[in-house]
Amino acid sequence: MAYLCLDIGATKTLVGILEEEFKSIEEIETKNFLRDREEKIREWSQIENFDEVAVATAGPIGEEGRTIRPPNLPQDEIPIGEEFQEFFDKVEVINDCHAGALGEYVYGSAKTEHLVYLTMSTGIGAGVIDEGELVQGWNGNFAEVGHMKISDHGECGCGAVGHWEALCSGKNLPKIAESMVGERFDKAEQIFDRYREGNEKLEPLIEKVKEYNAAAISNLINLYNPEHISIGGSVGLNQFDLIIPSSEEKIRKNSINDLPNIEKCSLGEEVVLKGLKALIKKGREGDYREF
Ligand SMILES: [Zn+2]
Known part of the structure; x- marks a missing residue:
């Protein structure tokens, strides 16, 4: 049995060929993948007769695995499910944060039935496992937490103001940095690099980001009552110490529920692909954990 797994993120797309384990993982820039996808899909259909294709994509996702105005992808509507269905019999499309939650739940270090996987990357989103089941919402877009309002400032890619995202x-931090400290940055990574190198002007920005994150994470704790919050995505994985308050006080202040463990995602950048593996296994065996 062989499966094709895709993790379509805002900047990069990971393509994994799964047998019992991942045989290979290839990285493609998302804008190139989306541009050339017809050709790529045809190519994959010719190299192997995959038993199933599992696609995780930045959402929101509508019917037939079609993305609907995703704020962090370069195209407005991508009928990715239908495009794969032209060449493959079995195709499943899932929100990438939901796949991340499944990956952490099944293969990660957190042993709990109540988990939030939070990605902090180009965008911000979450997937929730409750009682050992993935919560999907009525049309598969549960926990679009990046679009919770936490301030009266900051224009979001979705068009609203004051959203966490x-x-x-990562996409919006350079804009916030410019408005707060008057310096221009091409990428969020540069802001953190400069701060680590000793640029003290960035201190108020780093403190503000921690404060926003503390407020938003408290909301997740109050709403979803998780035992564990796993934080992934490039900003979450690489800048964890600078964006998440080290003292629990800031988060505790606004949390009525008991504090969960809050840790960096144990599976790094492959968490979403691992979640797709769990999804395929559930389809085959009826249980995420039996494989
Ligand atoms: Zn928004």
């Missing part, structure tokens, strides 16, 4: 995502 508008203030703390």
